[in-house]
Structures are given as structure tokens and as C-alpha cells.
Amino acid sequence: MMKIPFTKMHGLGNSYIYIDGFKHHLQEEDLPIIAKRVSNPYTGIGSDGLILVLPSDEAEVRMRIFNKDGSEAMNCGNGLRCVAKFAYEHQYVTERKFTIQANSGVVDAEVHVNESGQVDSVTVDMGEPILERGEIPMVTVEGSPNDYVISEPFQVMDSKQFVTAVSMGNPHAIFYVDKIEEAPIDTQGPEITSDSRFPESVNVEYVEVVNQQELNFRVWERGSGITQACGTGACASVVASVLNGHMQKGDEVTVHLEGGDLWITWLTNNHVLMRGPATTIAEGEFWIR
Template identity: 40%
Template sequence: MRIPFIKMHGLGNDFIVLDARDGDMPPLEAHVARALADRHTGIGCDQLIVLEPSEVADFRMRIRNADGGEVEVCGNATRAVAMLHGEPVEIETVAGILSARPEEGGAAVDMGEPEFGWDAIPLSDPMDTLDMPVGWDGLERPVAVNVGNPHAVFFVRDCDKVDLARLGPAIERDPLFPERVNVNVATIENRSEIRLRVWERGAGLTRACGTGACATAVAAMRRKLVDREVVVTLPGGKLLITWGEDGRVTMTGPATESFRGSFDWGDFA
């Protein structure tokens, strides 16, 4: 069975997009996702995006990370599929329904209202999520935010000097985070700019993470370090994050189609 795919990226965070809305594609199991995501023997990606029919939105988006694990939401992928759709769209995800509208070169996504309760992150123990009394080898007192998936945000003097490749996996899998966590290290440049690097749960170091940018911006706003609209600069580029008075977070940024192709399902199953 030949399966068509679209390779896309949002600021270098790359995806394989598979359209299963006609029901002809077999279920994407974890081992198939891992094989397709392999950059040496597969197509290569950070996440695999499967579009399915939905009874409550225009379509459903399911997401598997490169390790095969399914996750709730991906901000960069939401911009990408909104751009593919070509008009305002509602997208069903595990985290709820996201609204998006294409813009020139990308899309704006209503990411909904962030959650801050320790049990909504979730954490294994009750604690103040605005100033968590924990640390890992110099990374201390993070902010925890759930923007559809869980994030820990550390504010540091220079995020580029943090050994995130070493510390990211340890924090991601710490027992404090029963569903694992995305790890963000951020530097406040001024009231309207943040510099950010992200260790993404199940994907590792990434050039961009849309939910990470949202979580980091909200964390900085809660600590009154920045204004309610900021530019977040990641290794792959910039995202504009706004936290409105209605409590909802909007992420605006680019998305790009790289190429299209097809593969034989049996080669990876």
C-alpha cells in the first residue's frame, strides 16, 4: 500500500503529515511512527501528524513524537495544517479544539487558556507552580504550565550556555512529572522579547516548539517579567505570543511545506 505524505516544518520543527480522513490508511502504531521518523532509515521528523475525520470539528489531528509516543497537541503542527487547509479551521486534538486561521506564510492559532494547578500539569506532589521549590544541577525554581501539554520553564542568564542535551532527559523523566515534561530554558531580553531553547518530550532538542513558546511567554507574564505580547526567539526563528485579557493564548508564526512523496506501508510496518 502506497501512502502519500507531506513533509512540513514550523521554524525547523519538522513533521510528516498523513491524511487519513478517507479511512484508507492503517492505524499509525508506535513502532511504525518510530520507523518513519528515523532520519537515517525513514523519512525523518520530530513529529508525525495524522489527520482524521471529526464529529466536532473540521478534522481531528493526532500527533506522535519521534519516539512513537502520542502527545496531546503541537503548536507548530497546528500552524502547518491550518496553512494546508487554507481557510479558518477548527481542529480536534486530545487537548481539545483549537481554532486557527491561515496568514501569509503561516497561521495564527488560538491555543486556549493555560492551566497552572499542580494536578493539571500534572505534578506528582502539590506545590506552587509559579515558583517550584526544586532544581537540577543549576536549573532551579521553574514555572510549570500546561498549554495542552506539560511544560517546566526555567529563566536563566543565558539559555545558550545551558547543557540542555544533558539536563533535558533527566528533567523530562523525573518522577515529579508523571506524564513526563517539556523542558524550556529562557532568557528575558527585554519587556517584549524572550530567547528560548526547548528539550521536547519524546523528541529531544528541537529548533522550535510552539507550545513551549506559549508556556514560556505565559510563565514570564505571570512573573511580571514581560508584557502581555512578546516575541519568542527560538533557534529556528520567531513566534509572536499574546495572552489576551480573556485568558486565551494566541500564537502567530510561519509554517512551510518542504516536499511531498509517498512510501510503502509494508516497508515500515
Template identity: 45%
Template sequence: MQFTKWHGLGNDFVIVNGMKEHIADYQKQALAICDRNFGIGADGLVVLLPSAIADFKMRIFNSDGSEADMCGNATRCVARYLYENGLINKTVITLDTLAGIITPELVFKDGVLQTVKVNMGEPRLRPVEIPVVGSYEEPIVNMPLTVEGETFTITCVSMGNPHCVIFVNDISKINIAHIGPKIETHSLFPKKTNVEFIQVLNRQTIRMRVWERGAGITKACGTGASAALVASVLNKHTDRQATVKLDGGDLLIEWADNNHIYKSGPAVEVFRGEYLL
């Protein structure tokens, strides 16, 4: 099977052209391919397929075999992959995902690619849409959640996938590997959740570390960064445009007047190869 390996700020993916390559069991192959010792190694497997409603269909499988609704970093990588491999000649691309139609744009200056900007759509704040268990009617903003005797204040956002955003004073003191999976699988979240820990640096800058649903600690998360900005604005910590500093680098996130989130950042191809199924 021919594949190509990409990353967006260290959040890495194996991309496969599903219109040429056949994968019998996506979940099983994601587990094998993403294994960093016995496979290629990645946070996720991305399969590109035909779509009746968009330019292409994008399916994303986490390293634990579960299917993700959407992934912002994978979207940037896919957009550049499609353009540079001649699969599309447009710089604005539509992708059919489980979270709906996502529209990445390749931004050039003097013929050189500067960044990939993704319209992430509108944030969903109604608890039933995230989803969150309980009879909550209003958005969950700065609500206490106790996990193993420790109380966190959480803000919940969906960017097509669920996010639980937590503001902390010192992000370096958070044991993400321990507390991340506890919150991910908390009974409050029937479909589990991504967990973002945020330290506010100033009105235009936040520091974020993430425990991704189905993948664990990753160096970046595009939907997470988008949810983090939404939560920061709702909690009056930042302006509607800010730089999100992740372990793998920086993303520029804007919550525009049309209520859509726009995310800009890099996408890098690492290598190509043939995976022996």
C-alpha cells in the first residue's frame, strides 16, 4: 500500500489515497500502521475517498482504531497533499467529514505557500450537541468538575468533536498523562472528550497542551486550539483572535464575526513509502 507521512506542528498522520489503495479493515489497519514500534508510527490514519457532496471525503482513524469526526491538523495536511499531488487544481477545497463540510484554503504569496487556512465552521455550545450528559440548557462555561478529589473548572465546546477546556495557572505542573484519560472517559461525556489545558499568557496568546480522545498526548490539535480560543473568549480571557502555542508550534485562530472559526498553520510532508499489509 502506497502512503505518505505528514504532520501539522508534530501532530502526524499517514495519508492513503483510498481511491487507489484498498484497506479491508480501517480500524485494524490504523492500529497497526500508527504503532510507533511495529508500524509507520502516527497519531492517525487518514483515508481519502470520493464524495458526492464535496471535492473529497476524508476519514480519520485515531491510533487506537477509533474514528474521529474531524481533525484540523489532518485537514491542513490533506489540502496540501491533494494540491501538490495534482488531485485538485483549486486552492480552496471542500472535504466531506463526519463533522460536515470543512473548507481548507492554501494561501500563497509570490507563488510560495505561506500557510493553510481552514474554515473550521461554527462552534457548538449547546450541551446536547457536544454531547454532555445531564439536563444542561445553557452553555457549560467555567463549571466545576471533580476528578479523583481534584476540582477543575471546565468549559465545553464542540468543533464537530467534543472538547473540555480547562484553564490553569501553570501548565507545566499538570500531569496530563494521568488526569487526561480520567477526564476523557468521565461519565459526563458519553462519547468521551478531548481535553485541553490552557495557560493564558496575554489577550492575544495562550499556551495549550492536549490529551486527544483516542490518541493521548499529541503535540498539536487543530480542533482543540479552536475550542480553546472559543473558551478563552467566553471566559473573557482573550480577544477573538489569538496565537495558540502548542508543543509542536503555533497556530493562529480567529473567531470571526460570521461565527466561524478560522485556523491557520503549516502542513509538512515527511516521507513517502510502501507499507506491507
């Protein structure tokens, strides 16, 4: 058996177990198993998954994300903010602006430090959204256009919905509802995330437009199910809301998630900025058998 130190962190309740990959090396074949074990709230630590903070040849630091089902994810907005906090507070970076490599690419991060020297919030440039159907990816079905997926009819179970699809390095399907508390997240979410029209699966977001600067939001994440927050999903929901005429490009939008608020701006240069908190919950050690 081997004992590994860990840090549990969360961004708006979206919690992961963070491993310092600068100091500790885990076998590649063990990572999905470890992710499942540490995520289990009854026999493990309890989280939405596992994140490794690693050295990088392309950026100052690298992030690898494993969902609670053991699958590896391409990107995680809440995870990026926590990795930024971890890297700065562990002095793996010295400047407040630096780059982070995820499986989806390299992003720019800026930590905001309080008077005690701790990072309490982080801004991440999430890059440009991907809107082309084939790159999200979403399969073209009979009668659908070949370019963008904006308020497109989408049959799920026994109801007709309208979907807008966006990728932020990982795929998102956004649906609008009149009341967020009535969103069919637990019934339709698992059906949509495994729908054959999304060959790489998809994160499912339900959004209520409050006004031109506010959205209410709930999410079913592929590989994890219902979570308290999803940073990339919040970004995708603002992009979708601009595409559907609910918001203006360049305006900061407050996205109300179950775990708290994120502030998202789809800039006129086409990049998406995400600003929000990152919080350390606990530190400890777990045994790998």
C-alpha cells in the first residue's frame, strides 16, 4: 500500500480531490480506479472526481481531470480555478498571471489574492467557443442544418425540446426553461448525455433567463451526473444566450448556479472570460491499495 497526500477543493460546490503531481507520481493505469475510489462518499473521500496538478511542457502547469466514473475529461472551469489557486499557493508559479494546460488546450489564468496572501478568486480566459456542429461534436440528422446548432428542435423521451450546442473544449447542450426549479435535469439529463446524436456524450444544461445580465442554471455533467456547478457549462450557457438573443456580447453576465455565482463575459474578440471563487476544503492522506 502507498499513502498519498491530497487536497480537497471546490469551486461553487463542484468538488475534486487534487493530487500534487509535481511531487507524487501515480501509475497511468491506476488513475481511473483511484478516481472512482476517492470520489465515493461512503468508502472514499467524496467528490465529483480527481484532478492532477502536473508539470507541463506547454504551460506553467498542467491539469488532468478524471470524473467519478473513471473517465477522463477534456476541461473543467471550476477545476481550472482551483488548479490556479493550488499552483500559486504552492509556489509552482510566482506571477499572478500564468497559463494552465488542460486536455482541451492552454488557457490564461489570473489569481486574485487577498490581504493574507491567499487566492480567493480566479479569472480564466477560456478561449473561443466552438460552434460548428461537427466540431462540438453533434451528428447531423435529417432536416437539420450542417453548420450551427441554435434553438434546434430536439426530441427527447416524450417531449420536444429546443437545443443550442456549444463546445468550450468539451461539449454542452443548452435548453431553456421558464422556471429553473422545474427543469427535468434528473429525468432528461441522463437520456440526453448518452444520446447518439452526441458521439462523445454531452454535458446538459438547463437555463432560465432572469434578465439581460442574469441566468439561473442547472447541470447534468457527463461522467458525474448532477453537480453543484459547471464552469465550462456556465460559459456555454452565456454564449448560447447571446446566440439566442437573450444577452449582448461584451456584457458581463451573472450565472446563478446551485453552488453560487460565476461572472461570465463573451468578449467582442470572441474569447470567454470566467471569474469565480476557488476554495480549499481540507488536506489529508489516502491509501492506495
